[in-house]
Amino acid sequence: MVGEKSRKKIKLAVLVTLAVAALSGFRYPLNFHQPASHVDTTTNVTPPLLHFPRLKLDRRLAAAPPSLPEGRENHSLNTSNVSQRRKRNLEKIEARLGKARTAIKEAPNRDHEPDPDYLPIGPMYRNAKAFHRSYLEMEKQFKVYIYEEGDPPIFHTAPSHGVLGLEGIFINEMEQSHFRTRDPDKAQVYFLPFSIISIVHFVYVVNSHDWSRMQNTVADYINVIAQKYPYWNRSLGADHFMLACHDWGPKISFAVPNLYNSSIRALCNANTSERFNPYRDVSIPEVDLPRGTTDGLLGGPSPSHRPTLIFFAGGVHGYIRTVLFEYWENKDTEVQVRKYLPKGVKYYDMLRKSKYCICPSGYEVADARIFEALYTGCVPIIIKDHYVAPFSDVLNWKSFSVIIPVKDIPNLKKIVKNISPRQYIKMQARGLKVRKHFEVNFPPKRYDVFHMILHSIWLRRLNLQIRDNEVL
Numbered sequence: 001m002v003g004e005k006s007r008k009k010i011k012l013a014v015l016v017t018l019a020v021a022a023l024s025g026f027r028y029p030l031n032f033h034q035p036a037s038h039v040d041t042t043t044n045v046t047p048p049l050l051h052f053p054r055l056k057l058d059r060r061l062a063a064a065p066p067s068l069p070e071g072r073e074n075h076s077l078n079t080s081n082v083s084q085r086r087k088r089n090l091e092k093i094e095a096r097l098g099k100a101r102t103a104i105k106e107a108p109n110r111d112h113e114p115d116p117d118y119l120p121i122g123p124m125y126r127n128a129k130a131f132h133r134s135y136l137e138m139e140k141q142f143k144v145y146i147y148e149e150g151d152p153p154i155f156h157t158a159p160s161h162g163v164l165g166l167e168g169i170f171i172n173e174m175e176q177s178h179f180r181t182r183d184p185d186k187a188q189v190y191f192l193p194f195s196i197i198s199i200v201h202f203v204y205v206v207n208s209h210d211w212s213r214m215q216n217t218v219a220d221y222i223n224v225i226a227q228k229y230p231y232w233n234r235s236l237g238a239d240h241f242m243l244a245c246h247d248w249g250p251k252i253s254f255a256v257p258n259l260y261n262s263s264i265r266a267l268c269n270a271n272t273s274e275r276f277n278p279y280r281d282v283s284i285p286e287v288d289l290p291r292g293t294t295d296g297l298l299g300g301p302s303p304s305h306r307p308t309l310i311f312f313a314g315g316v317h318g319y320i321r322t323v324l325f326e327y328w329e330n331k332d333t334e335v336q337v338r339k340y341l342p343k344g345v346k347y348y349d350m351l352r353k354s355k356y357c358i359c360p361s362g363y364e365v366a367d368a369r370i371f372e373a374l375y376t377g378c379v380p381i382i383i384k385d386h387y388v389a390p391f392s393d394v395l396n397w398k399s400f401s402v403i404i405p406v407k408d409i410p411n412l413k414k415i416v417k418n419i420s421p422r423q424y425i426k427m428q429a430r431g432l433k434v435r436k437h438f439e440v441n442f443p444p445k446r447y448d449v450f451h452m453i454l455h456s457i458w459l460r461r462l463n464l465q466i467r468d469n470e471v472l
Contacts, residue, residue, distance in 0.1 A: 086230070087468045089185040094465060097188065100137040101462055107133035117446045123399040124430045131394045135447070138458040144179050145187035147225050150194065154202055154217065158195035161292035163368050166268070166284065166449070167197055167245040169292075169440060173450055188461050189239050189264070190231055194221055196244035196252055214248070215255030222256050235466050237263040241457055245286055247364045250274050264460045266453060268366040273386040278393075279463075282456040285390045285438050285449060288368035294440050300352035300377035303425050309334040310381070310416060311354035313341050314369075317362035320383055320406055324360055327410050335413050351376040355424060356402065356416055358383065370401070374435045379427050381416070383409065391437060391452050393459055400430035 107129040112119060113136065120128045120135075150156060156175060158168030171193060174180065181187050199214050226232040232240060241264035242253065249267055251274075253260045260275060270276045270283035289297075300306075316322055316339065328337040337358070341347060351357055357373040358381045365387040373380040380401040382389070389397050397403065404415060419427075437452045444450035 086185050090466065090468045093186075093188055094467075096141055097462060097465075100134075100141065103137060104130050104134045104462075118436065120447075122430065122433065124396055124434045125394060126396050134459065134462075135451075135455055138455055139446075141188075142179055142454065142458050142461075143181040143187045144174065144177070144189050144191050144454075145181055145184040145231075146174065146191045146193050147229075149224055149228070150221060154194060154198045155221075156193050158197050161289055163286060163288040164197050164245040164268075165289045165292060166287050166440070167195060167243060169289075170243055170266075170284075170450060170453060171195060173444055177444075177450075179454060184229065184231060187231075189241055189457060192221070192225075192240055192242045192263075194218060194242070196246040196249040199252065200246055200248055211248075211251065214252050218252055218259070219255045222259065234468055235262070235464075238464055239461060239466060240264070241266060241282075241460075243284070243453070244268070245284070245366070247366065250276065264457055266457065269364050270388040270390075271365045271386050272388060276388060278388045280460060282453065282460065283388045283390045283392065284453050284456075285371050286366040286368045287371050287438065287440060287449070289440060293442065294375070297348070297372075297375050298435075298439070299375075303355065303428050306353055306355045306378075308336055308350070308354040310336065310356045310358060310413065311350050311378070312337045312358035312360070313339070313347060313350065314362075315339060318360075318364075320360045320385070320409075321362065323406060323409050324358065324383070328412065332413060348372075348376065351378050354378050355428075356381050358412075361385065361387070371438050374400075374431050374438060377428060377432055379424065379431060381412070391456060393456065394452075395434060395437070400427050400434055402427075 108127060110129065112121070112129060112132065115132065115136075120132050122128065125131055146156075156171065158171050159165060160168035160172060174191060175193075184190070194217070199217055203213050203217050204210075205213070222232065222237075237256075237258040240259075242249075242259065243266040244250075244252075245268040247269050250260070250265070250269055250271070253263075253265055254275075259265070262280075264280060264282060265276075266282040266284050267276060268284055268286040270278075270281065272278070276283070312324065312328075313336075314321065316325055324337060325339070328335050330338065336350075336354075341350065351372060355378065357369065357376075357378040359367060359369040359373060360383040361367060365384050367384075370380045370382060370389075382397070382401050382403045383406060385406060389395070402416065402419070404412060408415060436447055437449065439445075439448050440450070441448050
């Protein structure tokens, strides 16, 4: 699709852009366990919501435009007109995005705008006014084009229940969303509607350990849309996004270098040690929906009716849980850490009886426990390495959760005990407020998980500036 020399030039331009952003002191969605030099823990300065590197991808460095449909090869004049129209549309899109950037930058110095549904206020937000302005700008102009190529069950649909159900829910809701445009020239981003869950189910040969068929499915799809449309080659995929909750999503994306080097990957498995890039990629929550909805999952008693201090129940999956069980399994009545619950005791009942719920990594960093805790009013204790929490470009996770490095597992009870009852009540109340950002609704409601995923993608698009310098 694109020559090796062209790839190297554009890769260099991207690296220069990111270097400029780094020198400017920008800090984007923070990995919980970055070195201390990257995290400002001494002041209350809020990291900027956005940075605005100018990623200018010259059309002349990309692949040649795809051939015209059969019977129109000689219509060069018409081709030129179409190209000029697309160029003008892109310039208009970039101009509107530029105005949105300005409005967001100015928002912290202005009064909060009224909102009939919800007004983001409080320490749960890194910059509440900037987030609110950004969200309103997204509602005003954000448009997504979904490529229509591909047939179910691998494309345009996916299962919408269970621990990976958010993948199918997003795909299905995006297909009928008012953010969707049928005109690709009016879109700011382009959705690649393949389902990793479906690819694993229908393409992978069980126990074969062969990834090539799954990776080729994605690579072939992108080859098709790159040959048929000009948009992938125009930006080398920088304004395209995929979404996956399956743990294999990141590895399957490696089949197409520009998919993981340039595109926006919305992933549940947001692991920086596995090439998740918080500057470009989007962390999304892994929400367990046994019946495909949140019915019966939301809500819990007040803090005064939660007799258990700390709770965890689950299998020994991964090294973090091994350490957790070594120090705390059946060791303390106030720290209830178990592999199995006693007969007749229900997991969700225990969440609702507990003040703090431990949310460790398993074999992968993605886990539904954080959101089960928030759903039931239990303050999450997050113990993960290399994890970027969902929507952490907007949310201040330290204000409504306890974040503990793996090395401090032996001191878990001491850390929690040092949190005053007053501070615990504040954290619990904040968690109840931000819970709306992780709730699944049918149809989607403003500020819920569907819209927050879109907002994260919108932010990444704001951080790009694409030019089409095609000369015919």
